[in-house]
Amino acid sequence: MKNLLGREIPDYIDGYGQVKPFQGSFSNCGVKTRSAVKLTSVLPKDQKVLPSLDDLFDRLKITDGMTISFHHHLRNGDYVLNMVMEKLAARGLKGLTVAASSIFPIHAPLVKHMETGVVTGLITNYLSGPVAEAVSRGRLTKPAIMQTHGGRARAIESGDLKIDVAFLAAPTADTYGNINGVYGESACGSLGYAVADAEYANVTVAITDHLVPYPANPIEISQIYIDYVVKINSIGDPQGIVSGTTKITKDPVALIIAKRAAQLIKASGLVREGMSFQTGAGGTSLAVAAELKKIMQDEGVIGSFASGGITGYLVEMLEEGLFRSLLDVQCFDLKAVESYRDNPSHQFMSASMYGNPHTKGAVVNNLDIMILGATEIDLDFNVNVTTGSSGVIMGGSGGHSDTAAGSKLAIVVTNLMKARLPIIRDKVLTVTTPGESIDAVVTERGIAVNPRRLDLLEQLSQTQLPLMTIEELKQLAEKITGIPKPIETSEEIVAVIEYRDGTVIDVVRKVKD
Amino acid sequence: METLRRSMLFMPGNSPRMLQDAAILGADSIILDLEDAVSLTEKDSARILVREAIKTIDYSAVEVIVRVNPLDTEFGAPDIDVIARVQPHTLLIPKANEDEIRLVDKILTKIEAEEGFPSGGIKIIALIETALGLENVFNVIKASPRTVGVLLGGEDLTADLGIERTKEGEEIFYARNKVATVCRALKVDAIDTPFTDTNDHEGLNKDTARGKGLGLTGKAAINPRQIETIHSVFAPTQNELKRALRILEAMEEAEKEGQGVFSLDGKMIDAPVINRAKRIVDQGVRLGLISGEGGAK
Numbered sequence: 177m178k179n180l181l182g183r184e185i186p187d188y189i190d191g192y193g194q195v196k197p198f199q200g201s202f203s204n205c206g207v208k209t210r211s212a213v214k215l216t217s218v219l220p221k222d223q224k225v226l227p228s229l230d231d232l233f234d235r236l237k238i239t240d241g242m243t244i245s246f247h248h249h250l251r252n253g254d255y256v257l258n259m260v261m262e263k264l265a266a267r268g269l270k271g272l273t274v275a276a277s278s279i280f281p282i283h284a285p286l287v288k289h290m291e292t293g294v295v296t297g298l299i300t301n302y303l304s305g306p307v308a309e310a311v312s313r314g315r316l317t318k319p320a321i322m323q324t325h326g327g328r329a330r331a332i333e334s335g336d337l338k339i340d341v342a343f344l345a346a347p348t349a350d351t352y353g354n355i356n357g358v359y360g361e362s363a364c365g366s367l368g369y370a371v372a373d374a375e376y377a378n379v380t381v382a383i384t385d386h387l388v389p390y391p392a393n394p395i396e397i398s399q400i401y402i403d404y405v406v407k408i409n410s411i412g413d414p415q416g417i418v419s420g421t422t423k424i425t426k427d428p429v430a431l432i433i434a435k436r437a438a439q440l441i442k443a444s445g446l447v448r449e450g451m452s453f454q455t456g457a458g459g460t461s462l463a464v465a466a467e468l469k470k471i472m473q474d475e476g477v478i479g480s481f482a483s484g485g486i487t488g489y490l491v492e493m494l495e496e497g498l499f500r501s502l503l504d505v506q507c508f509d510l511k512a513v514e515s516y517r518d519n520p521s522h523q524f525m526s527a528s529m530y531g532n533p534h535t536k537g538a539v540v541n542n543l544d545i546m547i548l549g550a551t552e553i554d555l556d557f558n559v560n561v562t563t564g565s566s567g568v569i570m571g572g573s574g575g576h577s578d579t580a581a582g583s584k585l586a587i588v589v590t591n592l593m594k595a596r597l598p599i600i601r602d603k604v605l606t607v608t609t610p611g612e613s614i615d616a617v618v619t620e621r622g623i624a625v626n627p628r629r630l631d632l633l634e635q636l637s638q639t640q641l642p643l644m645t646i647e648e649l650k651q652l653a654e655k656i657t658g659i660p661k662p663i664e665t666s667e668e669i670v671a672v673i674e675y676r677d678g679t680v681i682d683v684v685r686k687v688k689d
Numbered sequence: 690m691e692t693l694r695r696s697m698l699f700m701p702g703n704s705p706r707m708l709q710d711a712a713i714l715g716a717d718s719i720i721l722d723l724e725d726a727v728s729l730t731e732k733d734s735a736r737i738l739v740r741e742a743i744k745t746i747d748y749s750a751v752e753v754i755v756r757v758n759p760l761d762t763e764f765g766a767p768d769i770d771v772i773a774r775v776q777p778h779t780l781l782i783p784k785a786n787e788d789e790i791r792l793v794d795k796i797l798t799k800i801e802a803e804e805g806f807p808s809g810g811i812k813i814i815a816l817i818e819t820a821l822g823l824e825n826v827f828n829v830i831k832a833s834p835r836t837v838g839v840l841l842g843g844e845d846l847t848a849d850l851g852i853e854r855t856k857e858g859e860e861i862f863y864a865r866n867k868v869a870t871v872c873r874a875l876k877v878d879a880i881d882t883p884f885t886d887t888n889d890h891e892g893l894n895k896d897t898a899r900g901k902g903l904g905l906t907g908k909a910a911i912n913p914r915q916i917e918t919i920h921s922v923f924a925p926t927q928n929e930l931k932r933a934l935r936i937l938e939a940m941e942e943a944e945k946e947g948q949g950v951f952s953l954d955g956k957m958i959d960a961p962v963i964n965r966a967k968r969i970v971d972q973g974v975r976l977g978l979i980s981g982e983g984g985a986k
Contacts, residue, residue: 428913429710593709620713640977656709656746 191318211335253416281305326531353402360386365507425459531578540582818842
């Protein structure tokens, strides 16, 4: 069958099940239910702290085929996922599904577990490094399921994703399971992506390298969700968890793109009192924040909030009074961690509060301006941030689809050509975010506005901005690069791309060797 | 309309990515460099790359200048022979002297005839970077009617003079004066030497203003991030524009009434003041600061 975007997807996918096709960004909303949680009451005499991981696994009774989950706040410095998988493999377990909010290069040992059948399923929002490569080559038994940050919280809360055991890496935990991410050697700041796991898993374990006397202060995730606490030597490498600083790019082309994007935002009329803004931590995205800052200062505008993964640059904007608050699901650098810990205007949000479409309103719904990246965009404005130029998985939505759907103005900023390849294609190889939620594409050679946004086009036509159709932009790039040969894939489906509402927006097929 | 040359951005001729993006960085002119930016082993490939770039890439928004190697090296003659045949707007001739400019002019005339290009179409900018070139700059410019400007090369010049090059630039005060005066006399552009600390925008601002204050008309840049600062220094201010527009309005009034010399705000307005006002308004129109009809935007 074909879904709304014309993507050819089977009705039923082995290892995934019946497919609910994507039918539009908000078609699967309305009355929804949250799943009930199974739990074991903890009594006054019970102790939660266990002496070692081995004691933990003796107690847990994990069996073949279970689903275990992890959060990705320790990013490419995470030791916990590898450590747990090593123990489970040593105990001879098979057929496990790993539901990790993101997978990074540090998780390379998972490839071995996939090949030996210890792990047969993978559910994640972002997939990079050797595991992504292995999934793309068909090394995982079942197709990987790629979700969005908001979509993962939705799946867990609705019961679509049932977690048997959640392992929460905890930079600080007390003896009764209260957790925070702001103290300890492995401090990572906000623990927004861990909340749904803690609240909905059948069993939840806090794994910490910084065990403090009861009660931990502050409490980000409460004791009422935690069954066990285990102290180990180190949960992560601080170097890989948060970078010391996030720098704005010096690349002249990226700076031109950023300036154009900021001019577009200004022309849209959204730079006004109470405005809200989100951008990624990438060089160009951050440069947009810098350009927007100048405009806000010139106009004397104070924004209500900036959200998302928070960088030091957004912290500076908060401290300079350009925003009243930050809503933080994840901290990208040390400055963000410190601000989150010390500044009451820098607030926590869970992944569900951030982007879950089946709540009584996610933060993305309040977002005015969203700056997004892309590896490919097509003539329908569909965006691919999942597969790279060779067809291999190199990312995933993360919050891309969530913020694009929610925000009033979703702008993709990108070079028109990357590594000699044009970015605008007739059809993207993989749809991550549907074109209906993308409003404009800003490149160094021109700006294309989605024809669905006639109002925006009208506003921008009063400016000097270099407006073009997306077809013209495509031709401009192809004049220099030529038209690349299509990537050859086989029929075998290696990953299923779920939109935030749980419908299937696309699949990734195995690349031919 | 004359070419506007506030900024000239150097781009290495051996970098495909920079050649690809050179036109969109905002500079008035781009200098595709085959000389100092390219090592001896890459001279041939850079020459071919620049030729193909000019043929393929849309540079219509900028003036394309190619800095060829000096004619007294083995690379100079083939550079001109290959590059002139794809019709760049301008060649930048390093270590320029009178004889060399004359020779380049002759070669270009021959190539233009062979290719059926309009004679004299390819322009020349003389890079003045030796003591002899500086002292003889008047004759260097006069050596070819193609010469549309001079670029002062502060680094090589101070090396030739055996003096230290400083950020403050006191040592090139004379050179800037000389180039500015001669260029104004011969009505060609006088382009200032680049400011080499690419992270010091305040320093760049001062250095650009110093050159402008001595009569230079534009400045070379070695990094795209310098362009905005250079343009902001060379743009006429709103006050300058307003006054220039008022002078021209008053002139029109005076002409209607048949007056040759007239006064505005109690000051006598004569030909030099009018010419200056015309230049400022012309620049304002070209920069989009005022509309073509002369009204403020």
